[in-house]
Amino acid sequence: MKISDVRVRIVQKDDIKLKAVASITIDDCFVIHDIKVIEGNDGHFVAMPSRKTNDGEYKDIAHPINTETRQAVIDAVLDAFKNELAKV
Numbered sequence: 001m002k003i004s005d006v007r008v009r010i011v012q013k014d015d016i017k018l019k020a021v022a023s024i025t026i027d028d029c030f031v032i033h034d035i036k037v038i039e040g041n042d043g044h045f046v047a048m049p050s051r052k053t054n055d056g057e058y059k060d061i062a063h064p065i066n067t068e069t070r071q072a073v074i075d076a077v078l079d080a081f082k083n084e085l086a087k088v
Contacts, residue, residue, distance in 0.1 A: 003072060004028045006080040008037070010088060019044060020084065022077045032062050035073070037081045044081065046074045 005025035011018050020037040034049040050058040064070035 001069060001072070002027055003076045006076045008077070008080045008084045010081075010084050012088075020081050022046075022080065024073060024076060035077055037077065044078060046077050048073075 003024050003026055005028075006022060007024075008020050008022045010020050017039045018036055019039050022035040022037065023031055023033045024035065025031045032049065036047040036049075037044055038047055048063040049061045051061055052058055064073055
């Protein structure tokens with residue numbers, strides 16, 4: 001698997017923890033939208049696209065199924081996020 005493109009849109013609201021929304025393209029043929037960059041207590045983290053269930057819980061719609069792929073997605077999104085922050 002190759003992450004062929006990452007696009008990040010910075011969210012410019014100071015009073016919320018959501019800092020950016022990203023989309024990644026995999027192998028130039030599959031895209032995942034609505035990946036979130038969230039400010040946590042220990043720094044920024046990546047949350048995969050999710051939806052709220054009737055119970056009020058959030059369930060991922062799309063997510064990596066192994067550690068290596070998850071880390072590749074996290075690294076690509078956070079690197080692109082840092083690059084976009086440097087531009088602002």
